[in-house]
Amino acid sequence: MITPAFFVSSLKRHGIDFYAGVPDSLLKNLCAYLADHLDAAHNIIAANEGGAVGLAAGYHLATGRIPAVYMQNSGEGNAVNPLASLTDGDVYRIPLLLVIGWRGEPGIKDEPQHKKQGKITLPLLEVMGIPYAVLSDREDEAARQLDEAARRIGETGEAYALVVRKDTFDTYKLAGRTDPQFPLGREEAIRTVAASLDAADAVVSTTGMISRELFEYRESAGQGHGRDFLTVGSMGHASQIALGIALEQPDRRVCCFDGDGAVLMHMGSLAITGSLKPRNYLHVVFNNGAHDSVGGQPTVGLAIDLPAIAIASGYRKALAVSTKEELEKALAAIPDEEGPLLLEIKVRKGNRKELGRPTTTPIDNKLGFMDFMQRK
Ligand SMILES: Cc1ncc(C[n+]2csc(CCOP(=O)(O)OP(=O)(O)O)c2C)c(N)n1
Helix, strand or coil: EEEHHHHHHHHHHHCCCCCCEEECCHHHHHHHHHHHCCCCCCCEEECCHHHHHHHHHHHHHHHCCCCCEEEHHHHHHHHHHHHHHHHHCCCCCCCCEEEEEEECCCCCCCHHHHHHHHHHHHHHHHHCCEEECCCCCCHHHHHHHHHHHHHHHHCCCEEEEEEECCEEEECCCCCCCCCCCCCEEHHHHHHHHHCCCCCCEEEEECCCCCHHHHHHHHHHHHHCCCCCEECCCCCCHHHHHHHHHHHCCCCCCCCEEHHHHHHHHCCCHHHHHHHHCCCCEEEEEEEEEHHHHHHEEEEECCCCCCCHHHHHHHCCEEECCCCHHHHHHHHHHHHCCCCEEEEEEEEEEECCCCCCCCCCCCCHHHHHHHHHHHCC
């Protein structure tokens, strides 16, 4: 394995010391090292991967230097547009180093949402004309690859990608952050909200641990999984899936269980929900101020006023709670409220060690959910 310190100092020798990106579990040791060793202006956790490419382009325009952009391969899609229409040599020709975590690498067991993206990770780079190397886990070889990456970027003035396999980076434990200690953990909040819903209510849950914890709640409550659509991939889009359902089934309450990282990733969606104003729409955001599912890297979720943003976007009501009593009071009032309604629950970071993963396939989940949609 290579150490994050080696990687970051090698890039620094090549003049690269600005990073923007969205965190990834395969890059969590690198992300933690960057958080501890770079200031906030040189390691920016972007709202989405396209935004990270934009930040990198701005940095280059202002400094003439080469930026690095990190992401999970799931984010390649978000980045394609600015890579093809901003940084590409056919347009503005802006140099950058991409560091891409390779979930779903063919031959390596991974979750279903990573399968397709894993297969197309390298072909996507090829079709975009972005040269790449799969980063070695040996420092001598990795050092040669970084020399070559810097040489190619210098020569072409365009993007070059390093694709990072599982277990390439050695462990690095984040030292310098004290997280807010809200009384509720995310799982307890999820269980409390799920238990308050009617059997006819549909839930669309977001990517990561929120869907896993909801799945486990249904298992333990013996409720089956038909009423939940678990959005295992497609980060940031659960709220619009829920909106599409809510508009077609106005007599059924539709809840989105969202994360702060996911809301931020495609925040414009709030305005679409707010302007269409479905009365049966409940948006619950479990806000831990972090990308908890991929290593707990900070988001700006706790630095912004989500209820104010929802109201300004056209939601009929929005409120924030952080204690069990406040949550129970808010949940008790919901049946009498007209949506769209946003309930922000401020929760602690962290999850149970033995948290499982959905045991049903995505297709089973879809079929069960569509069957539930036909019932009253
Ligand atoms: C487009 C995209 N980028 C990155 C990821 C990797 N990823 C999966 S879950 C997650 C964090 C989600 O954070 P949040 O919505 O705040 O929920 P939390 O995990 O904190 O409960 C990330 C970054 C992804 N799945 N898709």
